[in-house]
Amino acid sequence: MPTTPAPAAASRLDVMNFLNEIAGDNPQALSFASGRPAEAFFGAQEYMQRIPEFVRHLQGRLGGSFDDTFKQLAQYGRTNGIINELISIQTLRDEGVASEAGHVIVTAGCQEAMDLCVTTLCREPDDVLLVRSPTYIGITGVADINGIEIVHFSCAAADSVADALTAAIRGARQRGKRPRALYLVPDFDNPTGTVLSRAEREAIIAISAAEGVVVLEDNPYGMFRYEGTSEPRMASLDAHGCVVYLGTYAKTLCPALRVGFMIVPPTLFGDAAAAKAFIGAVSQAKSFVTVNTSQIAQAVVGGVLLAEDLSLARRIVPAIAFYRHNRDAMVQALQAEFGADAGISWNEPQGGFFLVLSLPFAFGRAEAEICTRDHGVIVMPLSFFALDDGESHRVRLAFSNSDPQRIREGVARLGRFVHGRLRGG
Ligand SMILES: Cc1ncc(COP(=O)(O)O)c(C=O)c1O
Structure with missing residues (x-):
């Protein structure tokens, strides 16, 4: 039987609303928030x-x-x-x-x-x-x-x-x-x-x-x-x-x-x-x-x-190349922006739509709001996906529905927020 969610559950359930709202309120913001597939590969006529x-x-x-x-x-x-x-x-x-x-x-x-x-x-x-x-x-x-x-x-x-x-x-x-x-x-x-x-x-x-x-x-x-x-x-x-x-x-x-x-x-x-x-x-x-x-x-x-003769492997080859290119652009942009910063690291996944950035300070809902409003980039605190409080310093970055130029710009915007924080701002 569905019950009224416990407070922790209610806050987990609120994540999508939160994201939709900040994205709606800040239409100019570049988003690394959602793992949407790239629309270029939707077969409109097909x-x-x-x-x-x-x-x-x-x-x-x-x-x-x-x-x-x-x-x-x-x-x-x-x-x-x-x-x-x-x-x-x-x-x-x-x-x-x-x-x-x-x-x-x-x-x-x-x-x-x-x-x-x-x-x-x-x-x-x-x-x-x-x-x-x-x-x-x-x-x-x-x-x-x-x-x-x-x-x-x-x-x-x-x-x-x-x-x-x-x-x-x-x-x-x-x-x-x-x-x-x-x-x-x-x-x-x-x-x-x-x-x-x-x-x-x-x-x-x-x-x-x-x-x-x-x-x-x-x-x-x-x-x-x-x-x-x-x-x-x-x-x-x-x-x-x-x-x-x-x-x-x-x-x-x-x-x-x-x-x-x-x-x-x-x-x-x-x-x-x-x-x-x-x-x-x-x-x-x-x-x-x-x-x-x-x-x-x-x-x-x-x-x-x-x-496709009952296999999608050949069909998604161009999509794989596109996502790989975006992944590479994101890793390079992170290296350029944060390579010299102690305490900042990220993983380099061999596939998929996401990577995770680890920061030397807590990054939660409030930081996501400031980043969006003041710096024009939307990212997902990993605490949104966590069931304990062990994920306070990590952020998920989705690179799937973007392009290298927006990725570089988005990472530079994130860099302005992060470096501001590291300088005590
Ligand atoms: C891990 C995982 N499972 C399932 C889904 C959702 O799949 P569907 O759109 O088919 O419901 C997603 C979508 O982002 C996902 O990341």
Whole structure:
């Protein structure tokens, strides 16, 4: 049952409003705040053309006239989706995640997949969701609006993610809680840009399997790797039936489609009936929330997937080059602006949309406001994503929906604020 959020939850839930408001009040400000994909790669004419192509594909399978097939597409449809098979093949080709089409559920964006998983898994008052801190606010928001307790662990103090996770599970059990799900973004994490190593992934799977915790592996950014070698997806390493894989076409195609998906493993902890029961419960819940994911939007995605021979790897090559260029511009601008400053550092992610800047002073909501109002640059304090107070000095910078010139200017503006503060201003 949704409850009135606790004060901490209420403040987490307020982050999006805050950002919209400062962006609205300061339209001249350059923004590194949101991980929006670059609009240059939205196929304006193309997406529309994919709908009739997909209808013709359906027509080939079902028979009947083009008009009748379109009318079926425009009707209410199957709760779990109509492009499950195409997604199943694409995720195998692009991500190495094998699945049965019947275990793919097409959702209204990844956000709905997160909501359905968390609310289906955490039904009892003692059920808790495990997250790393900091983490993506989309997942904490789901738990908060549904009154589900979040147990967080930070990796800063512990030796490893596995140790921190084990301690969090033990601590929760000692309080009579039942950890049911663990949410992770193993590839180019939002907000930190970090990647879990293969050894960390394997250790997390082993712990989760032993503890009966379902891992929700969220992977919107994994295909956006700019150099280096990919780690295997956790779902592809999972031999226990404990990883549910979450995906989206928001970054590879465009967010407005609102098409995402979840892939349920063949068994849940070795139990095939439990996996089927989970799919049934998710599907039942979805049938009362979004009824089905827009079939027109699924037709666009399905049409693109068919046109791309069921792999998006080649299609996103120009986007990868664009984002890499932006990442390089941001790293160079940070080096030029802060390279000589003691106590300022940043990571250089090999992919994804974000990096994190560490500062020698606290940077929270008030500093974000001053930066926007007085210096014309919007950044996200990492404390907005944190569940403890360990992130007071770090800031997330998104470089995805920008260009090198705006990145240089934005970093110079941020530099004026930071250097002013360092001089005691
Ligand atoms: C980690 C993560 N998961 C999920 C999403 C949202 O995906 P969708 O737009 O498909 O709901 C985002 C969007 O920024 C994200 O960063």
